[in-house]
Amino acid sequence: MKISTKGRYGLTIMMELAAKFGEGPTSLKSIAEKNQLSEHYLEQLIAPLRNAGLVKSIRGAYGGYILSRDPATITAGDVIRVLEGPISPVDFTEEDDPAKRDLWLRIRDSIAEVLDSTTLDYLINYHEQSAADNYMFYI
Template sequence: MKISTKGRYGLTIMMELSAKFGEGPISLKSIAEKNQLSEHYLEQLIAPLRNAGLVKSIRGAYGGYILSKDPDTITAGDVIRILEGPISPVDFTEEDDPAKRNLWLRIRDSIAEVLDSTTLLDLIQYTDKSEADSYMFYI
């Protein structure tokens, strides 16, 4: 399974909204500029997220979008499924070799477990431990 720009940019939108959670609405224009993405494309992605109840739109001069739930209750899996559809590495049928079918199911379940156990809060709080440990300071 390859995650397309829909899923990747959708997670970007949701992470930006998570980072500003409780501070008021964020415009798609500001998200697009900050991440060097097309505002028009982000507008297409926000609609399914709004329809699924993950974000709310606020109208007006200082409007934009806010998360409809706390960032620690929305998972990466929620966002990916809304924008990409079901999580499956391959399309398989009941006639497939049982050993291969079992492999595809295990891969699907592993991917789903990672996506479903990673919240938006986890993503915005993530720091690359290896990068942090790679600096040496001498006094």
């Protein structure tokens, strides 16, 4: 399974909204400019995220988008499934060999576990968390 630009850019949108959570709406234009992405493409991605209830749109001159709930409760898996569909490395209906089918199922489950245990909150705070784990010793 390869995550397309839909999934990667969708995760970028959600991380930007998570970083601004509680500060009011964020425009797609500002997200596009900050990340050097096409605003038109982001507009296509935000619709399924809104329809899935992950984001809300705010109308008006200072409108934009906000997360519908706390970033600690939205996972990368939520976003990827909305934009990419079910997580599956192969089409299981084509696999007759039980050993290979078991391998594909274990790979699918491992990918799902990582995506479902990684929240937007974790992603936006990753740099701070990883820096705290690094020790600097001076002699």
